[in-house]
Every structure is written in C-alpha cells, then in structure tokens.
Amino acid sequence: MEWILGGIGAVLFLSAIAFLTVEGLRGDDRPDAISFRVEEIIPTNDAFLVRYSAQNSGTQTLADLQVRAEVFDGTTVVDEAEGTLDFLPGQSQRSGGFYLREDPRKYRLEIRAEGYQEP
Amino acid sequence: MNRDYATGVARAFGGALLFSLPILMTMETWSLGFAMDRFRLIALMLALLPVLVGLAYYSGFEDTTLLADAVLDAFVAITVTTAMAAALLSIFGVLDRNADANEWIGKIAVQAVPGSIGALLAQSQFGVRGEEQRKRREGGDFGEYFFMCAGALFLAANIAPTEEVVVIAHKMSPWQTLLLALLSLGIMHLFVYAAGFRGQHERPQDRTFAHVFAKFSLNGYLLAALISVFICWAFGRLDGMSIEESVQTVVVLGLPAAIGAASARLVL
Incomplete structure (x- = not known):
C-alpha cells in the first residue's frame, strides 16, 4: 500500500517537474493577441x-x-x-x-x- | 493493507488539510500557481523534497527508521496532499475546465508546500508521542537547525503569497523595520526558552545566555531570514524592487519565518 501511494507521489512529483521544465524552456512568456x-x-x-x-x-x-x-x-x-x-x-x-x-x-x-x- | 497504515494515511489527510487550508482559501495562491516563474516553482518543489524527507525521518506518520522509508513517506505525503488539494480546489471551482495543464499543475503545486509538510507533521501533532521524541533528541544541533528551517519554510510559504507582505513593507519606515527585525529575534528566543510551552528547552547550566542566544536564536533568525529571501524570490516578491524595499519585505516575511522556526523547535 505504501509503495503504491509513494510511487504515485514520486510519479506526480517528477512529472510535474518535467512538465514545468518543458514549460519553462519554451522561453519567456510573451503576450499576444x-x-x-x-x-x-x-x-x-x-x-x-x-x-x-x-x-x-x-x-x-x-x-x-x-x-x-x-x-x-x-x-x-x-x-x-x-x-x-x-x-x-x-x-x-x-x-x-x-x-x-x-x-x-x-x-x-x-x-x-x-x-x-x-x- | 494494514489498518495502522490506513490510520496513518487518514491522519496525513487531516494534517494536509489543516495546514494548507489557509492558503487553499487565499486567492493569491491560485494566481501564483500559474503566474509565477516556472523555474522558481521547480526550485520551490526541489527545496521542499529534502525538507519532507527530513521531517519523515525525524517524525513522520509512520515509525520511520530508514532513510529509504523516509523518502517513501515523503512521496506518500505528496500523493495525499495532491489528492486533497485537487479535490478541494475542484469543489471550490478554482480548477477551471477550460484551463490548460500548466495552470492546474501550478495551482496544485503551490498548495503542496504547506500541505505535505502538514501531512508529515500530523503524526507529531496528533499522533502518539514517544518514539519521535526520542528520535528528535538524537538529531542534535543539525536536527534543531533542520527543524527551524522546516518551520520557517512552512509559515513563510503560508504568508508570502498574500499582497499584505509587500503592503506592510511599503508602510514601514526604516526604524520600524529595524524594530520588527529585533522583535522577531526576541520573540524567537522567548518562544523557545522562556514562554513555558510544552517542549520548552532549558538553557544548559554550563552555557551562558549569550552562548545559547547566539547559537540558536541568532543563527535561527539568520536561517529564517534566508528562508524568507528564498520564498520572496520564488514568489517573485522581490522582482524590480530596490534593495531597501527588498530588505523591508524580507524582514516582514521574516516575522512569520522566525516564529515558524521557533515553534518548530517546540512542536516538531
């Protein structure tokens, strides 16, 4: 049980970091139309x-x-x-x-x- | 699945809810979730992880003995907090169906800081005492400093998202800022050594007042101020500010950070 919950947490944490990195690397936020x-x-x-x-x-x-x-x-x-x-x-x-x-x-x-x- | 563990997880939910409710229900934290710089959010999350592992190691929601168990517990705390924050923010209607993943992840990640700390604290707050009490003693000076950082991070992260931190900094004169810094330092010392809270520390007989004051209260305030700088930076509170205003802002946030640090030495 703890392995399942811990595993979910690790996946959530790492995927959030990965996602945010990709978002961050897209460059500075630009306003547009x-x-x-x-x-x-x-x-x-x-x-x-x-x-x-x-x-x-x-x-x-x-x-x-x-x-x-x-x-x-x-x-x-x-x-x-x-x-x-x-x-x-x-x-x-x-x-x-x-x-x-x-x-x-x-x-x-x-x-x-x-x-x-x-x- | 074992019953004790389920109880521990339920308690973690309770802790996460109790500790993150103030910021779950503060509007600025929602907008920070998508507006704050992505890399600073990552920095905040990365800073949180060792704090969680340390908390789990010293006083987690299970009797944790090994570092590996502590890492596992830290991630369990993240799962619990994410589930809690996602559920409540959806019920509040804050997670917009039209919004993109970036916004959802950001909004939930900001809540993870106090929530996951709360999930792990739930044991030492509501749980049985004894084992973790002993463990903390073994932590020594490093343990004390670690708890101060965790407490400072928790309370500073709770208050930093609000506009009021900057507003108070604007209202204060340099003298008032100095007074606030001294007051924070004094409160910090009193909290731990004089206020008679449960868990109060006795000044060792062979140490002078100056020694204890310098070792824990002065160093503690320094740590609290550093945490305050980090949190202010992460939330973009110092962007475009003059040095003077930045110092004032850090001192303002230093008050909750100092009190968080001091009380962490008592409650954790």
Whole structure:
C-alpha cells in the first residue's frame, strides 16, 4: 500500500517537474493577441446581455485585462460597455458578459482588449 | 493493507488539510500557481523534497527508521496532499475546465508546500508521542537547525503569497523595520526558552545566555531570514524592487519565518 501511494507521489512529483521544465524552456512568456467570441446574446428586462469568451493566444498571463464592447451603427458608436477580467492565463480561456442597451444583433458588435497588467 | 497504515494515511489527510487550508482559501495562491516563474516553482518543489524527507525521518506518520522509508513517506505525503488539494480546489471551482495543464499543475503545486509538510507533521501533532521524541533528541544541533528551517519554510510559504507582505513593507519606515527585525529575534528566543510551552528547552547550566542566544536564536533568525529571501524570490516578491524595499519585505516575511522556526523547535 505504501509503495503504491509513494510511487504515485514520486510519479506526480517528477512529472510535474518535467512538465514545468518543458514549460519553462519554451522561453519567456510573451503576450499576444486575444480573440473574443460572442457565446450568446440574451435579451433581459432592460438590457441585452452579451456573453463572450476571451482566448489568450500568448503565453503571458494577463492580469486586470480591460475589455470594451462597442456597438456600431456604421461608423457611429451607439452603445458601449467596459469590463475587466481578473486573470487571463496564457493559452487559456475566460468568460464574461456585457450589458448593452442597444440590441447588438441589429448593429455591428466589436469586443476588444484595451490594456492589462503583468502579474 | 494494514489498518495502522490506513490510520496513518487518514491522519496525513487531516494534517494536509489543516495546514494548507489557509492558503487553499487565499486567492493569491491560485494566481501564483500559474503566474509565477516556472523555474522558481521547480526550485520551490526541489527545496521542499529534502525538507519532507527530513521531517519523515525525524517524525513522520509512520515509525520511520530508514532513510529509504523516509523518502517513501515523503512521496506518500505528496500523493495525499495532491489528492486533497485537487479535490478541494475542484469543489471550490478554482480548477477551471477550460484551463490548460500548466495552470492546474501550478495551482496544485503551490498548495503542496504547506500541505505535505502538514501531512508529515500530523503524526507529531496528533499522533502518539514517544518514539519521535526520542528520535528528535538524537538529531542534535543539525536536527534543531533542520527543524527551524522546516518551520520557517512552512509559515513563510503560508504568508508570502498574500499582497499584505509587500503592503506592510511599503508602510514601514526604516526604524520600524529595524524594530520588527529585533522583535522577531526576541520573540524567537522567548518562544523557545522562556514562554513555558510544552517542549520548552532549558538553557544548559554550563552555557551562558549569550552562548545559547547566539547559537540558536541568532543563527535561527539568520536561517529564517534566508528562508524568507528564498520564498520572496520564488514568489517573485522581490522582482524590480530596490534593495531597501527588498530588505523591508524580507524582514516582514521574516516575522512569520522566525516564529515558524521557533515553534518548530517546540512542536516538531
């Protein structure tokens, strides 16, 4: 029994070290583009809720990521909303939502990242 | 499977849970898990291993006699802690399904430091006394210093992830920093020799106060400060900081490290 538990521990420990070494050797973490995808749009009582997911294609973890949604009618901004993602780790995905007054389905919706902190 | 061993493992789970709960439920430790430098995390894990083996050797959750058994026990402690941390973090919803392996491994590995120490301490905390008491005495000076390092590592690793360490360092003036360092040193000495806790050490008759103070308390504080530097570095707390601020941060973290070191001499 102790050999099984001890063996699992040794495997866990060594594989974690190996994995982290490989990760570490990939070089310094680099920030890169963030791609947004609108997951769904839910009409609520007084707003249109836009649920989005953000995919970090860089390897750098982004902290306090400022996210902005703008609704365009042609080139005119008819509505906008801001949000923050606490953490968006490298190569990872996080989700959030915006409450917009205008129905984004009738116009063009743009979501983009504005700034972040290196943790 | 033998019943005593199962009891020992159950006790290890309890110890891991008790000792890692404060950082399991601290937000900064989750983000450190994926944000901290990979090689520093490896350094932390590698530093942990000899500490675990030593703890298992002196006071593990089984009656350990051989070094090989101690190594085995150390890995059992890692298994127990990993299982405990993975289970609780999943229940907390902290292990995100969308996250990559890097994030999961990092989050769990950070918890392994206090948890696995706790798993091994469970014996000396809740277990039967006697055997390990005798063993510790045989440890001699090296044993004393080793326990101080383990205690310092444990408490420093518990507190270092929080933002407050740096915030306190910012708030303190140089004089307050000096005072804190002296206070840590004084508390350390009182803890072991004067506070009357169980396991209190008596100053040997043939040794002067200055001798004992220099040998254990002063050296102990030095060790605690070194552990504090290591932990601060590992968690990236000193990156981009001026020398003055770094010293202040190390002194702030030196308080828990010193108390951890002193109390380890009593409880372990």
